[in-house]
Amino acid sequence: MKTLGILGGMSWESTVSYYKFINEGVRARLGGLHSCKMVINSVDFAGFAENMKNNDWNAICADLISAARRTEAAGADALIIATNTMHKAAEVVQAAIDIPLLHMADAIAVGAKSAEATQLGLLGTAFTMEQDFLSKPLNDKFGLKVITPQREDRQFVHRSIFDELCCGKIMDQTRNGYVKVINELCTQGAEAIVLGCTEIGLLVRPEDVSVPLIDTVKVHVDLALDYILD
Incomplete structure:
Protein backbone atom coordinates (compact mmCIF):
# COMPACT_ATOMS: atom_id res chain seq x y z
CA MET A 1 0.00 0.00 0.00
CA MET A 104 -10.61 15.90 -9.32
CA ALA A 105 -11.57 16.11 -13.01
CA ASP A 106 -10.28 12.58 -13.58
CA ALA A 107 -12.42 11.38 -10.68
CA ILE A 108 -15.52 13.18 -11.96
CA ALA A 109 -15.03 11.61 -15.39
CA VAL A 110 -15.10 8.14 -13.84
CA GLY A 111 -18.30 9.07 -12.04
CA ALA A 112 -19.83 10.34 -15.28
CA LYS A 113 -18.97 7.10 -17.05
CA SER A 114 -20.58 5.10 -14.26
CA ALA A 115 -23.72 7.26 -14.56
CA GLU A 116 -23.64 6.91 -18.36
CA ALA A 117 -23.80 10.69 -18.60
CA THR A 118 -22.15 12.99 -21.12
CA GLN A 119 -23.85 16.23 -20.00
CA LEU A 120 -23.14 17.23 -16.41
CA GLY A 121 -24.76 19.86 -14.23
CA LEU A 122 -22.08 21.43 -12.05
CA LEU A 123 -22.68 22.84 -8.57
CA GLY A 124 -19.96 24.39 -6.43
CA THR A 125 -18.48 27.67 -5.37
CA ALA A 126 -18.72 30.58 -7.79
CA PHE A 127 -15.07 29.94 -8.70
CA THR A 128 -15.83 26.35 -9.69
CA MET A 129 -19.02 27.14 -11.58
CA GLU A 130 -17.83 30.28 -13.36
CA GLN A 131 -14.22 29.41 -14.17
CA ASP A 132 -12.97 26.52 -16.31
CA PHE A 133 -10.39 24.69 -14.19
CA LEU A 134 -12.79 21.72 -13.92
CA SER A 135 -15.07 22.21 -16.92
CA LYS A 136 -12.21 22.57 -19.41
CA PRO A 137 -10.42 19.28 -18.60
CA LEU A 138 -13.78 17.52 -18.40
CA ASN A 139 -14.57 18.74 -21.91
CA ASP A 140 -11.13 18.61 -23.50
CA LYS A 141 -9.95 15.32 -22.03
CA PHE A 142 -13.20 13.41 -21.67
CA GLY A 143 -15.66 15.08 -24.06
CA LEU A 144 -18.10 15.93 -21.27
CA LYS A 145 -20.37 18.96 -21.56
CA VAL A 146 -20.73 21.01 -18.37
CA ILE A 147 -23.88 23.00 -17.59
CA THR A 148 -23.98 25.55 -14.76
CA PRO A 149 -26.91 27.25 -13.03
CA GLN A 150 -28.22 30.70 -13.81
CA ARG A 151 -26.58 33.66 -12.03
CA GLU A 152 -29.07 33.91 -9.16
CA ASP A 153 -28.85 30.18 -8.50
CA ARG A 154 -25.04 30.31 -8.60
CA GLN A 155 -25.11 33.04 -5.95
CA PHE A 156 -27.44 30.95 -3.77
CA VAL A 157 -25.22 27.86 -4.00
CA HIS A 158 -22.01 29.82 -3.38
CA ARG A 159 -23.45 31.65 -0.38
CA SER A 160 -24.81 28.47 1.17
CA ILE A 161 -21.44 26.76 0.93
CA PHE A 162 -19.54 29.42 2.87
CA ASP A 163 -22.29 30.55 5.24
CA GLU A 164 -23.77 27.15 6.07
CA LEU A 165 -22.09 23.98 4.85
CA CYS A 166 -18.52 24.93 5.75
CA CYS A 167 -19.84 25.84 9.20
CA GLY A 168 -21.59 22.51 9.71
CA LYS A 169 -25.10 23.89 9.18
CA ILE A 170 -27.36 21.44 7.34
CA MET A 171 -30.75 23.06 6.68
CA ASP A 172 -33.84 21.55 5.05
CA GLN A 173 -34.74 24.85 3.44
CA THR A 174 -31.36 25.01 1.75
CA ARG A 175 -31.69 21.40 0.59
CA ASN A 176 -35.01 22.27 -1.00
CA GLY A 177 -33.33 25.17 -2.78
CA TYR A 178 -30.67 22.85 -4.15
CA VAL A 179 -33.31 20.44 -5.43
CA LYS A 180 -34.91 23.29 -7.37
CA VAL A 181 -31.56 24.26 -8.87
CA ILE A 182 -30.86 20.63 -9.80
CA ASN A 183 -34.25 20.26 -11.44
CA GLU A 184 -33.57 23.38 -13.50
CA LEU A 185 -30.21 21.96 -14.62
CA CYS A 186 -32.02 18.81 -15.72
CA THR A 187 -34.37 20.87 -17.88
CA GLN A 188 -31.25 22.29 -19.55
CA GLY A 189 -30.06 18.79 -20.42
CA ALA A 190 -28.01 17.64 -17.45
CA GLU A 191 -27.93 13.84 -17.24
CA ALA A 192 -26.08 13.78 -13.90
CA ILE A 193 -25.25 16.41 -11.29
CA VAL A 194 -21.71 16.97 -10.05
CA LEU A 195 -21.68 17.95 -6.39
CA GLY A 196 -18.63 20.04 -7.17
CA CYS A 197 -18.02 21.27 -3.66
CA THR A 198 -16.97 18.58 -1.21
CA GLU A 199 -19.49 19.80 1.38
CA ILE A 200 -22.58 19.53 -0.84
CA GLY A 201 -22.76 15.78 -0.36
CA LEU A 202 -23.41 16.46 3.32
CA LEU A 203 -26.63 18.22 2.31
CA VAL A 204 -28.00 16.68 -0.89
CA ARG A 205 -28.65 12.94 -0.90
CA PRO A 206 -29.40 10.59 -3.81
CA GLU A 207 -32.95 10.09 -2.54
CA ASP A 208 -33.60 13.84 -2.75
CA VAL A 209 -33.49 13.93 -6.55
CA SER A 210 -34.33 11.76 -9.54
CA VAL A 211 -31.06 12.33 -11.39
CA PRO A 212 -27.72 10.59 -10.68
CA LEU A 213 -25.42 12.51 -8.33
CA ILE A 214 -21.65 12.50 -8.67
CA ASP A 215 -20.41 13.16 -5.15
CA THR A 216 -16.89 14.48 -5.68
CA VAL A 217 -15.71 13.25 -2.28
CA LYS A 218 -16.67 9.67 -3.08
Whole structure:
Protein backbone atom coordinates (compact mmCIF):
# COMPACT_ATOMS: atom_id res chain seq x y z
CA MET A 1 0.00 0.00 0.00
CA LYS A 2 1.28 3.44 -0.92
CA THR A 3 0.94 6.39 1.45
CA LEU A 4 -1.70 8.95 0.50
CA GLY A 5 -1.19 12.65 1.12
CA ILE A 6 -4.23 14.83 1.71
CA LEU A 7 -4.42 18.61 1.70
CA GLY A 8 -7.48 19.14 3.86
CA GLY A 9 -9.26 21.63 6.05
CA MET A 10 -10.92 23.43 3.14
CA SER A 11 -13.23 22.93 4.93
CA TRP A 12 -12.60 20.36 7.63
CA GLU A 13 -16.28 19.35 7.45
CA SER A 14 -15.61 17.44 4.24
CA THR A 15 -12.09 16.38 5.23
CA VAL A 16 -13.76 14.25 7.90
CA SER A 17 -15.72 12.52 5.11
CA TYR A 18 -12.53 11.91 3.14
CA TYR A 19 -10.86 10.26 6.14
CA LYS A 20 -13.88 8.06 6.81
CA PHE A 21 -14.50 6.97 3.22
CA ILE A 22 -10.82 6.29 2.52
CA ASN A 23 -10.44 4.04 5.53
CA GLU A 24 -13.75 2.30 4.84
CA GLY A 25 -12.58 1.73 1.27
CA VAL A 26 -9.27 0.21 2.34
CA ARG A 27 -11.05 -2.07 4.80
CA ALA A 28 -13.56 -3.14 2.14
CA ARG A 29 -10.82 -3.96 -0.36
CA LEU A 30 -8.23 -5.53 1.96
CA GLY A 31 -10.38 -6.78 4.84
CA GLY A 32 -9.43 -7.39 8.43
CA LEU A 33 -7.89 -4.53 10.37
CA HIS A 34 -6.41 -2.76 7.36
CA SER A 35 -6.61 1.03 7.22
CA CYS A 36 -5.06 3.67 5.00
CA LYS A 37 -1.50 4.90 5.34
CA MET A 38 -1.89 8.62 4.94
CA VAL A 39 -0.48 12.04 5.74
CA ILE A 40 -3.10 14.73 6.31
CA ASN A 41 -2.03 18.37 6.15
CA SER A 42 -5.06 20.28 7.38
CA VAL A 43 -4.81 24.03 6.85
CA ASP A 44 -6.60 26.92 8.55
CA PHE A 45 -9.37 27.68 6.07
CA ALA A 46 -10.04 31.20 7.30
CA GLY A 47 -6.98 32.60 5.57
CA PHE A 48 -7.82 30.82 2.33
CA ALA A 49 -11.40 32.10 2.43
CA GLU A 50 -10.17 35.67 2.95
CA ASN A 51 -7.72 35.38 0.06
CA MET A 52 -10.49 34.01 -2.17
CA LYS A 53 -12.67 36.95 -1.21
CA ASN A 54 -9.83 39.30 -2.18
CA ASN A 55 -9.05 37.29 -5.33
CA ASP A 56 -5.48 36.81 -4.13
CA TRP A 57 -4.71 33.53 -5.83
CA ASN A 58 -0.97 34.15 -5.68
CA ALA A 59 -1.14 33.85 -1.91
CA ILE A 60 -3.39 30.81 -2.16
CA CYS A 61 -1.04 29.08 -4.58
CA ALA A 62 1.95 29.82 -2.36
CA ASP A 63 0.19 28.35 0.68
CA LEU A 64 -0.91 25.25 -1.23
CA ILE A 65 2.57 24.67 -2.65
CA SER A 66 4.08 24.96 0.82
CA ALA A 67 1.53 22.52 2.24
CA ALA A 68 2.02 20.09 -0.64
CA ARG A 69 5.78 20.09 -0.25
CA ARG A 70 5.47 19.43 3.49
CA THR A 71 3.09 16.58 2.78
CA GLU A 72 5.47 15.06 0.26
CA ALA A 73 8.39 15.45 2.68
CA ALA A 74 6.35 13.61 5.32
CA GLY A 75 6.29 10.52 3.12
CA ALA A 76 3.26 10.78 0.82
CA ASP A 77 3.48 8.84 -2.45
CA ALA A 78 0.56 10.71 -4.05
CA LEU A 79 -1.46 13.80 -3.23
CA ILE A 80 -5.10 14.79 -3.31
CA ILE A 81 -6.47 18.26 -2.70
CA ALA A 82 -9.64 17.58 -0.72
CA THR A 83 -11.66 20.41 -2.27
CA ASN A 84 -12.85 21.27 -5.77
CA THR A 85 -12.18 25.01 -5.72
CA MET A 86 -8.48 24.65 -4.96
CA HIS A 87 -8.03 22.67 -8.14
CA LYS A 88 -7.76 26.11 -9.71
CA ALA A 89 -4.18 25.83 -8.45
CA ALA A 90 -3.69 22.16 -9.38
CA GLU A 91 -1.22 22.76 -12.19
CA VAL A 92 1.11 24.96 -10.17
CA VAL A 93 0.95 22.59 -7.20
CA GLN A 94 1.78 19.60 -9.41
CA ALA A 95 4.71 21.48 -10.92
CA ALA A 96 6.13 22.11 -7.44
CA ILE A 97 6.18 18.48 -6.24
CA ASP A 98 7.59 15.19 -7.47
CA ILE A 99 4.64 12.95 -6.54
CA PRO A 100 1.46 12.72 -8.63
CA LEU A 101 -1.51 14.94 -7.88
CA LEU A 102 -4.69 12.93 -8.37
CA HIS A 103 -6.93 15.44 -10.12
CA MET A 104 -10.61 15.90 -9.32
CA ALA A 105 -11.57 16.11 -13.01
CA ASP A 106 -10.28 12.58 -13.58
CA ALA A 107 -12.42 11.38 -10.68
CA ILE A 108 -15.52 13.18 -11.96
CA ALA A 109 -15.03 11.61 -15.39
CA VAL A 110 -15.10 8.14 -13.84
CA GLY A 111 -18.30 9.07 -12.04
CA ALA A 112 -19.83 10.34 -15.28
CA LYS A 113 -18.97 7.10 -17.05
CA SER A 114 -20.58 5.10 -14.26
CA ALA A 115 -23.72 7.26 -14.56
CA GLU A 116 -23.64 6.91 -18.36
CA ALA A 117 -23.80 10.69 -18.60
CA THR A 118 -22.15 12.99 -21.12
CA GLN A 119 -23.85 16.23 -20.00
CA LEU A 120 -23.14 17.23 -16.41
CA GLY A 121 -24.76 19.86 -14.23
CA LEU A 122 -22.08 21.43 -12.05
CA LEU A 123 -22.68 22.84 -8.57
CA GLY A 124 -19.96 24.39 -6.43
CA THR A 125 -18.48 27.67 -5.37
CA ALA A 126 -18.72 30.58 -7.79
CA PHE A 127 -15.07 29.94 -8.70
CA THR A 128 -15.83 26.35 -9.69
CA MET A 129 -19.02 27.14 -11.58
CA GLU A 130 -17.83 30.28 -13.36
CA GLN A 131 -14.22 29.41 -14.17
CA ASP A 132 -12.97 26.52 -16.31
CA PHE A 133 -10.39 24.69 -14.19
CA LEU A 134 -12.79 21.72 -13.92
CA SER A 135 -15.07 22.21 -16.92
CA LYS A 136 -12.21 22.57 -19.41
CA PRO A 137 -10.42 19.28 -18.60
CA LEU A 138 -13.78 17.52 -18.40
CA ASN A 139 -14.57 18.74 -21.91
CA ASP A 140 -11.13 18.61 -23.50
CA LYS A 141 -9.95 15.32 -22.03
CA PHE A 142 -13.20 13.41 -21.67
CA GLY A 143 -15.66 15.08 -24.06
CA LEU A 144 -18.10 15.93 -21.27
CA LYS A 145 -20.37 18.96 -21.56
CA VAL A 146 -20.73 21.01 -18.37
CA ILE A 147 -23.88 23.00 -17.59
CA THR A 148 -23.98 25.55 -14.76
CA PRO A 149 -26.91 27.25 -13.03
CA GLN A 150 -28.22 30.70 -13.81
CA ARG A 151 -26.58 33.66 -12.03
CA GLU A 152 -29.07 33.91 -9.16
CA ASP A 153 -28.85 30.18 -8.50
CA ARG A 154 -25.04 30.31 -8.60
CA GLN A 155 -25.11 33.04 -5.95
CA PHE A 156 -27.44 30.95 -3.77
CA VAL A 157 -25.22 27.86 -4.00
CA HIS A 158 -22.01 29.82 -3.38
CA ARG A 159 -23.45 31.65 -0.38
CA SER A 160 -24.81 28.47 1.17
CA ILE A 161 -21.44 26.76 0.93
CA PHE A 162 -19.54 29.42 2.87
CA ASP A 163 -22.29 30.55 5.24
CA GLU A 164 -23.77 27.15 6.07
CA LEU A 165 -22.09 23.98 4.85
CA CYS A 166 -18.52 24.93 5.75
CA CYS A 167 -19.84 25.84 9.20
CA GLY A 168 -21.59 22.51 9.71
CA LYS A 169 -25.10 23.89 9.18
CA ILE A 170 -27.36 21.44 7.34
CA MET A 171 -30.75 23.06 6.68
CA ASP A 172 -33.84 21.55 5.05
CA GLN A 173 -34.74 24.85 3.44
CA THR A 174 -31.36 25.01 1.75
CA ARG A 175 -31.69 21.40 0.59
CA ASN A 176 -35.01 22.27 -1.00
CA GLY A 177 -33.33 25.17 -2.78
CA TYR A 178 -30.67 22.85 -4.15
CA VAL A 179 -33.31 20.44 -5.43
CA LYS A 180 -34.91 23.29 -7.37
CA VAL A 181 -31.56 24.26 -8.87
CA ILE A 182 -30.86 20.63 -9.80
CA ASN A 183 -34.25 20.26 -11.44
CA GLU A 184 -33.57 23.38 -13.50
CA LEU A 185 -30.21 21.96 -14.62
CA CYS A 186 -32.02 18.81 -15.72
CA THR A 187 -34.37 20.87 -17.88
CA GLN A 188 -31.25 22.29 -19.55
CA GLY A 189 -30.06 18.79 -20.42
CA ALA A 190 -28.01 17.64 -17.45
CA GLU A 191 -27.93 13.84 -17.24
CA ALA A 192 -26.08 13.78 -13.90
CA ILE A 193 -25.25 16.41 -11.29
CA VAL A 194 -21.71 16.97 -10.05
CA LEU A 195 -21.68 17.95 -6.39
CA GLY A 196 -18.63 20.04 -7.17
CA CYS A 197 -18.02 21.27 -3.66
CA THR A 198 -16.97 18.58 -1.21
CA GLU A 199 -19.49 19.80 1.38
CA ILE A 200 -22.58 19.53 -0.84
CA GLY A 201 -22.76 15.78 -0.36
CA LEU A 202 -23.41 16.46 3.32
CA LEU A 203 -26.63 18.22 2.31
CA VAL A 204 -28.00 16.68 -0.89
CA ARG A 205 -28.65 12.94 -0.90
CA PRO A 206 -29.40 10.59 -3.81
CA GLU A 207 -32.95 10.09 -2.54
CA ASP A 208 -33.60 13.84 -2.75
CA VAL A 209 -33.49 13.93 -6.55
CA SER A 210 -34.33 11.76 -9.54
CA VAL A 211 -31.06 12.33 -11.39
CA PRO A 212 -27.72 10.59 -10.68
CA LEU A 213 -25.42 12.51 -8.33
CA ILE A 214 -21.65 12.50 -8.67
CA ASP A 215 -20.41 13.16 -5.15
CA THR A 216 -16.89 14.48 -5.68
CA VAL A 217 -15.71 13.25 -2.28
CA LYS A 218 -16.67 9.67 -3.08
CA VAL A 219 -15.33 9.58 -6.64
CA HIS A 220 -12.11 11.30 -5.54
CA VAL A 221 -11.69 8.74 -2.77
CA ASP A 222 -12.20 5.90 -5.27
CA LEU A 223 -9.53 7.38 -7.54
CA ALA A 224 -7.13 7.61 -4.61
CA LEU A 225 -7.86 4.05 -3.49
CA ASP A 226 -7.20 2.72 -6.97
CA TYR A 227 -3.81 4.43 -6.95
CA ILE A 228 -2.55 3.57 -3.48
CA LEU A 229 -3.73 -0.04 -3.62
CA ASP A 230 -2.59 -0.74 -7.20
